[in-house]
Amino acid sequence: MENAINTESLTKTFGQTRALDGLDLSVRTGEVHGFLGPNGAGKSTTIRVLLGLLRADSGTASLLGGDPWKDATKLHRRLAYVPGDVNLWPSLSGGEVIDLMGRLRGGLDPKRRADLLERFDLDPRKKGRTYSKGNRQKVALIAALASDVELLLLDEPTSGLDPLMEQVFRECIAEEHHDGRTVLLSSHILSEVEALCDRVSIIRGGRVVESGTLAEMRHLTRTTIRAELSGPPNGLSAIEGVHDLAIEGNTVKCEVDSHRVNEVLTQLTKSGVESLVSQPPTLEELFMRHYSDDISKAAS
Amino acid sequence: MNTLTGTGKLIRFMLRRDRVLLPVWVLVFAYVPAGLVPGIKELYPTQAAREQIAHSIGATPAFTALMGPVYDPSLGGLVAWRGSLVTLILGIITGLTVIRHTRTDEEAGRRELIGSAVVGRHANLASTLIVTIAATAVGTGLLTAGLISQNLDGADSLALGLQYGATGVVFACVAAVCAQLTRGAGSARAIMFVVLGASFLLRMGGNLNKDMKWMLWISPAGWAQELRPFADNKWWVLWIVAAVCVVLVALAFVLQSHRDIEAGVLPTRLGRPQASPMLSNSFGLAWRLQRGAFIGWAIAFILIGYMLGSMGKGVQDMLRDNKMMTQIVAQMGGSHQLTSAFIASMIGLMGLAVTGYSLQAAVKPRAEENATHAENLLATGVSRLSWQLSHLVFAFIGPAVVLALGGLAMVASYAAVIDDPSGAFGDVMRGAAVQLPAVWVLTALAVLLYGVLPRVLSLVWVALVLCLVFGQLGSAFQLPQWALDISPFTHLPKVPGHDITAQPLLWLGAIAIVATVVGLGAFRRRDITA
Numbered sequence: 071m072e073n074a075i076n077t078e079s080l081t082k083t084f085g086q087t088r089a090l091d092g093l094d095l096s097v098r099t100g101e102v103h104g105f106l107g108p109n110g111a112g113k114s115t116t117i118r119v120l121l122g123l124l125r126a127d128s129g130t131a132s133l134l135g136g137d138p139w140k141d142a143t144k145l146h147r148r149l150a151y152v153p154g155d156v157n158l159w160p161s162l163s164g165g166e167v168i169d170l171m172g173r174l175r176g177g178l179d180p181k182r183r184a185d186l187l188e189r190f191d192l193d194p195r196k197k198g199r200t201y202s203k204g205n206r207q208k209v210a211l212i213a214a215l216a217s218d219v220e221l222l223l224l225d226e227p228t229s230g231l232d233p234l235m236e237q238v239f240r241e242c243i244a245e246e247h248h249d250g251r252t253v254l255l256s257s258h259i260l261s262e263v264e265a266l267c268d269r270v271s272i273i274r275g276g277r278v279v280e281s282g283t284l285a286e287m288r289h290l291t292r293t294t295i296r297a298e299l300s301g302p303p304n305g306l307s308a309i310e311g312v313h314d315l316a317i318e319g320n321t322v323k324c325e326v327d328s329h330r331v332n333e334v335l336t337q338l339t340k341s342g343v344e345s346l347v348s349q350p351p352t353l354e355e356l357f358m359r360h361y362s363d364d365i366s367k368a369a370s
Numbered sequence: 371m372n373t374l375t376g377t378g379k380l381i382r383f384m385l386r387r388d389r390v391l392l393p394v395w396v397l398v399f400a401y402v403p404a405g406l407v408p409g410i411k412e413l414y415p416t417q418a419a420r421e422q423i424a425h426s427i428g429a430t431p432a433f434t435a436l437m438g439p440v441y442d443p444s445l446g447g448l449v450a451w452r453g454s455l456v457t458l459i460l461g462i463i464t465g466l467t468v469i470r471h472t473r474t475d476e477e478a479g480r481r482e483l484i485g486s487a488v489v490g491r492h493a494n495l496a497s498t499l500i501v502t503i504a505a506t507a508v509g510t511g512l513l514t515a516g517l518i519s520q521n522l523d524g525a526d527s528l529a530l531g532l533q534y535g536a537t538g539v540v541f542a543c544v545a546a547v548c549a550q551l552t553r554g555a556g557s558a559r560a561i562m563f564v565v566l567g568a569s570f571l572l573r574m575g576g577n578l579n580k581d582m583k584w585m586l587w588i589s590p591a592g593w594a595q596e597l598r599p600f601a602d603n604k605w606w607v608l609w610i611v612a613a614v615c616v617v618l619v620a621l622a623f624v625l626q627s628h629r630d631i632e633a634g635v636l637p638t639r640l641g642r643p644q645a646s647p648m649l650s651n652s653f654g655l656a657w658r659l660q661r662g663a664f665i666g667w668a669i670a671f672i673l674i675g676y677m678l679g680s681m682g683k684g685v686q687d688m689l690r691d692n693k694m695m696t697q698i699v700a701q702m703g704g705s706h707q708l709t710s711a712f713i714a715s716m717i718g719l720m721g722l723a724v725t726g727y728s729l730q731a732a733v734k735p736r737a738e739e740n741a742t743h744a745e746n747l748l749a750t751g752v753s754r755l756s757w758q759l760s761h762l763v764f765a766f767i768g769p770a771v772v773l774a775l776g777g778l779a780m781v782a783s784y785a786a787v788i789d790d791p792s793g794a795f796g797d798v799m800r801g802a803a804v805q806l807p808a809v810w811v812l813t814a815l816a817v818l819l820y821g822v823l824p825r826v827l828s829l830v831w832v833a834l835v836l837c838l839v840f841g842q843l844g845s846a847f848q849l850p851q852w853a854l855d856i857s858p859f860t861h862l863p864k865v866p867g868h869d870i871t872a873q874p875l876l877w878l879g880a881i882a883i884v885a886t887v888v889g890l891g892a893f894r895r896r897d898i899t900a
């Protein structure tokens with residue numbers, strides 16, 4: 071079994087809104103998979119279909135080799151879910167919620183529970199209604215991370231966490247990864263995804279528009295090059311794949327399609343290079359490229 | 371910025387939020403007394419007929435206990451008497467309205483959002499009270515006008531209107547205090563219901579026992595009764611009501627000044643750092659979430675049952691004092707029949723009340739779903755069916771246990787005061803048992819709606835109110851029999867006093883089972899919403 075999660079042409083409509091529009095997603099066993107998209111792109115809907123909370127209108131989905139709708143209960147013992155907006159029972163303490171959720175899944179590792187409580191700096195005696203948003207999030211995270219499961223479904227799990235706790239979270243996910251657990255991390259915090267994920271799927275309008283490793287994705291995009299030359303540059307505009315070329319005296323700035331970098335460098339050395347800065351595209355740039363349509367639409 | 375800044379804007383906002391609900395309850399209450407007039411006129415057309423019915427009401431402790439004495443055997447006097455339970459329902463509605471706009475909003479974090487704008491600390495409480503009291507005042511005015519339009523005396527009609535209005539306003543003020551006490555809206559509502567129940571029980575005690583008249587004067591329900599519209603029109607009673615309201619409102623504002631937002635006056639304690647072994651499955655969790663309501667209702671029913679049972683003595687005393695009544699009763703089938711009828715009608719009322727508990731337990735899954743708790747649980751190894759059944763145990767078995775405890779308490783006090791206690795246990799328990807199929811029909815309606823149309827689940831409360839209104843006022847409104855037959859409680863045999871007829875009970879049971887099964891099946895197939 072190679073894929074922990076596999077969906078094909080998944081669709082789901084709520085009234086007039088098409089939340090999922092033929093979604094194909096695959097998450098390999100043992101990887102940390104980033105699930106990127108802005109609010110309303112369909113990330114939570116996908117996860118809720120995978121949890122058997124929503125029934126897809128059409129398409130197929132498999133989770134840990136089972137059917138997420140029919141085998142829901144059986145599959146849920148092997149996974150843990152953290153929602154983006156955690157609501158605790160007002161009358162239960164954080165410690166009680168952690169234990170309850172762990173027992174309802176496959177069981178809880180008491181040593182790991184104690185360790186996580188300390189690392190996340192959480193008082194388990196407080197009642198649900200008295201926790202702040204960040205602390206509620208911690209309760210759900212500890213409950214999930216201390217559970218003995220194969221798959222973690224995390225839906226924007228760090229919303230409300232401070233930077234220190236965000237760091238603890240990253241360490242924990244790295245440990246989970248090391249232990250061979252599969253993680254689906256839905257997020258719109260790009261640095262988090264960039265730091266943690268092996269592969270990334272970008273979702274837009276209920277459809278996955280890009281999927282692959284960050285390296286693969288970078289290859290499809292442009293590198294920013296900034297160079298100071300000994301003499302005036304020439305011939306650069308003739309190379310295919312050079313964009314946004316800006317020349318100021320002996321200084322050159324441009325963006326280059328990744329597979330054309332070699333040609334550009336050859337051309338630059340002809341004029342003599344004094345200094346060179348080359349930047350791979352950040353995930354943010356990848357992301358913005360996919361959403362630039364939306365942004366320009368929103369601006370107009 | 372003073373502490374009331376923004377009150378005007380919040381009033382408009384509140385009217386916008388309640389634009390449907392508010393006019394509905396105001397109009398319904400304005401309509402009830404005037405709507406009773408034609409029926410009573412037709413049933414008792416002559417003064418002699420009215421005096422006769424007033425006399426037999428006075429001789430029936432069950433009626434006196436629940437609705438007070440008939441202070442004047444006139445048309446208006448009977449209208450006032452007949453509607454006296456409805457005044458308390460108005461109190462429940464105004465109280466719930468106040469809590470909904472104060473503590474419920476605060477618990478959900480909405481008050482924080484509003485409080486960050488240019489809005490004073492007390493603006494929310496002030497605007498809530500203004501809207502609720504103003505709505506009650508409008509209802510009072512309409513109600514009075516409705517009675518005058520039926521050719522009743524103006525001053526008397528106003529007194530009757532104020533009897534309703536005063537009850538509504540008092541409980542709005544009580545709720546304003548309750549909303550300050552606890553962090554959760556549920557506990558605030560519970561405290562309000564305890565106050566309301568206590569004031570009703572005090573009025574009952576004061577009405578039944580001449581030596582305990584003082585009880586009427588420490589009960590808001592008692593004050594409203596002592597206004598005596600169409601008899602004495604004791605206007606000065608309203609001064610007590612007004613004074614108490616002023617004190618309550620002042621208290622609410624003081625409490626609010628001395629607490630933090632989203633905090634209560636009563637302290638929140640720390641919980642256990644680890645879950646007990648009990649909390650390992652969905653039933654353990656359901657018990658944690660439902661036990662408060664279950665224990666509360668059980669205690670309330672034990673108290674009410676004990677109190678109602680002890681009234682059996684009042685019935686017998688009234689008979690001993692009155693030779694003529696003894697003769698009449700003997701012709702009706704003996705004193706045993708009369709006490710049986712009393713017990714049967716009291717158990718009938720308990721059956722309706724316990725339905726309130728059953729529905730409270732049955733709609734809990736919806737609240738859990740709305741709060742996304744269901745989503746988190748159903749993402750674990752808990753199946754939908756077992757999750758729902760964990761709560762439904764309380765909705766189906768809970769009322770049976772609560773009713774049995776109330777019945778046992780009733781037997782304990784009732785058997786001690788009647789002449790022949792041997793049959794008391796069987797009488798009361800049979801009477802309580804026959805209530806259950808009707809209770810379960812409404813519970814099953816909740817399960818059905820939850821599975822099929824969860825968005826309109828709160829209609830079950832409308833159904834309960836209809837059963838209450840049909841049962842208490844249906845014949846006075848001269849509703850046709852088919853309308854009365856909609857209520858499952860109409861079909862129950864009056865036990866003790868009549869034989870148990872199996873057929874209606876079996877029908878009700880079958881309806882309950884079918885609706886439950888369909889509802890459970892539909893829930894397994896639908897999306898979990900949040």
